[in-house]
Structure formats: structure tokens, C-alpha cells
Amino acid sequence: MSTANGLRAVAATRYVTPLREGGSLPGLVEADDLGMYVLKFRGAGQGVKALVAEVIVGELARALGFRVPEIVLADLDPELGRAEPDEEVQELLRASGGRNLGFDYLPGSFDFNPLVRDPGPDLAARVLWLDALVLNVDRSWRNPNLLLWHRDVWLIDHGAALYFHHRFGPGWRPAPDYRYDAGDHVMLPVAGPVTEADRELRPLLTGDLLRRTLALVPDEWLAQDGAFATPDDARAAYTAFFDARLATSSRWVDALEATRAARV
Template sequence: MPRPTLRTVCAHRYVTPLREGGSLPAIIEADDQGLYVLKFRGAGQGPKALIAELVCGELARVAGLAVPEIVLVELEAELARTEPDPEIQDLIRASAGLNLALDYLPGSVTFDPLADQPAADIASAIVWHDAFVTNVDRTPRNSNLLMWHRRLWLIDHGAALYFHHSWDGHLDRAASPFALVRDHVLLPFAAALPEADQRMREAITPQAIADIVALIPDAWLDEPEVFADHAAHRQAYADYLTRRLAASHVFVEEAIRARSQLR
């Protein structure tokens, strides 16, 4: 399998904010004439949210799940001059440099668990993925799932990988069960979790993890007080995810237990 790569585009025009997101993501037009949903490095949790978007999105992709194309976006502070909203002006200026965006899916609609009932294999794979990356943001209130061309698409992984907000003992936490899986919007449909565990472990190998972590730009690795260099910082992500992969039975058993308690 070829190593994953990311394209880099330049933001050409700020189109509109998506105010349903807490960090004010926006639709932008890039210099390739494409429309993208931009995630600002100057918003919310800063570069850590972008790292989570990149790593989790590409892990899902390598496992065969549908994720909009992820691109790196160069954003010029000058783009703020054409925006009348002071909050957006400040956000653009604070995010000058390298950001992240997902391909905009025109006509997509938010997943509705009452109207859209995914197959057990797809639901189980997504539940497995979110337990693996400790994604707390796939609940009925905010599923971060889109229906587009009759397929489920995964978006918005910025709240995942929450271990990287505190590196103390992060490898010990890699084998945690992720009890919050009980709130996963797709858990009622995830009737094939053991089978998903085998499939996902075959797709998300330690080498795939290393290749994806290698995509994290230097500009987002800003913790010199913790890591000697960028290579050590990336290696910490790879070590955590590899250890968590090896302990997948822990979070799979937790998901099975949580599903057995649904009523």
C-alpha cells in the first residue's frame, strides 16, 4: 500500500462561517478552485485539534471508512481585510500560516439515526475507530456524521486523541477501555464488533500508524518543553497509537458491554 500524502492549497477566498461549530470553521475557496471546510489553528485547542483531525481522519481512511479529502491550507493574514466581522478577522490573523481543511461535500445532510440505519459492519467499524482514537464527539446530540451519495462520511475529529492534552503517563493510558463509547450514536447498530476488531487491526497496522503520524507538519508540533525535537514528538503519537492498537480487545470488550446494556 502506498504511503499516504496530503496536498497543500492556498486559501483564496473566505466564503462563509459555519457557526454551528464551536471553533468557527468556515467554508473557503482555495487556489485550486475547490471549496473546503477550514479548521483554524488559531481556534479552540489550536494545533492539537488539527493534529487530531489529520491523524484520526487518515486512520479512518486507511481502514476503508469514508472521510472527505484532508488538505493542508496556507492562510494569509491579509485575507482578514475583506471580512467585516471583527471576530472572524481576529481568527484569520491568529491562524496565519498552515491550517487544515476537509473537502466540502455539497448537498450532504446530517446523519439521522431514525431515518438512516447503517449496516452492522459499517457501524461496528466506526464505533471501533472512535474507541481507538478516543473520540468523545460522536453522540446523538452531535454525531459528526454526514450522509452523502448514500454513504456515511466521518467528519470533525478535533476532540479525539485527548491524551495529548497531558503527556504525563500517556502510554499507561493507551490501554484504557474508553467508557464514553456508551454514548456513541452508532452503538445500537454495532452488532459486529469482534469482526470489526479483526478487520480494523488488519488495516491499521503499526506501519500505517507511523506513515500517518509522519504527515503531521512541524508547524503544529509546538511543545519544546516536553519533547527534544519534532521527531520525538511524532514518535510519542506513534507509540501511543501502536500500544492502543495492541490493546484493542480492552476497548472492544467495553463497547460490547456498553451495547449489552442498551434498552
């Protein structure tokens, strides 16, 4: 079933098991379309802004040619938690009634390590560029958030990106610059020139693509931010960030190249 904003909607019918690799305690669920999904919960400590970041970054990445598991909106009945013996899981399910976020489960996938299997310099540079663009601080060698599935690299877990939105307030404007330390990025040791990735990807991130991507975020999630009068005002703030970030790409791309040169 498709929703008005373009993401498919499913209803969780069975909670299968917690996935304790993530700090937000995502869970594997079965849905009414008989699919299996990794569910990110609105009641987790990071709140709905982590889900907003997952949608924006995940769908932008997909549009730019990266492999990302299908993202769905997943409705959850908190009654599913009644049979769970783990009190932490019960509490999380009770706090997450309503619309959550699901990711297509990739059975048989495993963590990808670019030092064990070379992704190629072009893909590594493109991932590095993307993460710098969206300020994703959670793709280090300690926690790559990359999966290998059917011999392809898949990007997951973007809830820590767009960290500026935790500081939204009256009169918010994009900062002139944002701190992004690529020194621990998992792709840095094998990345090719980031200037080439910037030349390839930046023209693809058009205003129309950004508008279509931001429209995928449910209004109810954006409306929870008291800094804005309407969900569209919140979308305008994200648009302002991306416009400013792309306009200053030469600065942060040069910084990435300097970090890469120092590592090499």
C-alpha cells in the same frame, strides 16, 4: 500541488462564510485550485493539537476503508480578514496566518442520523470501534459528526479525539487504560458485534500504516509541543499510544460489547 509529506497544499484566496455549527468556528473558503474547503483554523481555541488529531484520525480512518473528505494543508494570509464585517471572524483570521487544515467541501451533504436511515450493523460497529480506538468523544446523538453525501456515510470532525495529547509532558507514557464511555455514541443502537469489527480492522493498522500517517502531520505543528525535543519524538509518543491501545484491545472491545448488550 503535493507536499513532501503527502497531503496536498493549497492557498486560501477567498473567505466565503463562517460555519457556525462547530465550536471552533470553521469557515468555508475558496482556494487557488478553485476548490471549496471547510477550513479548521490554527488560531481557534483548541489550537494546533485539534488539527493534529484531525490529520491522524482522518487519515487512519481513510486507510481503514471509511469515507473521509480529502484533507489538505491550507495556507492562509490573514489579510483575507480585512473585508470581514464580523469582528470574531477577523480576529480568528488574524490569529491563523500560515498553515491551517482544510477539508473538501461536500456540496449538498446533510447530517446523517442512523436512527432515520440505517447504516447497517457492520458499518456502525466499525465506526464505534474506530472512535473507541482513538478516544473520539465527539460522535454522540447530540453531535453525530456524520454526513450523508451521494447516499454514502462520511466521517468528519475528529479534533476532539486523542485527548491524551493535551497532557503531554516530560517522561510521558501511555496510561494502562483510558476512559471511554460509549453510552451516548450515535452508532451504538444500530451496531453489530464490535468483536467482528476488531477482528477485521485491528490487523490493518500496521506499524507501517501508522508511520506513514504520522508523517503527514507537519513538523511545525508537532514542534509546538514543548514536551518533546523534536517532531519525531512527538510521533514516537503517538506511536506508543497506538501500540498500547491495540495491545489492550480485548479489554476495551469487551467493554464496548457489554455496553452494546445492555443497550439492546
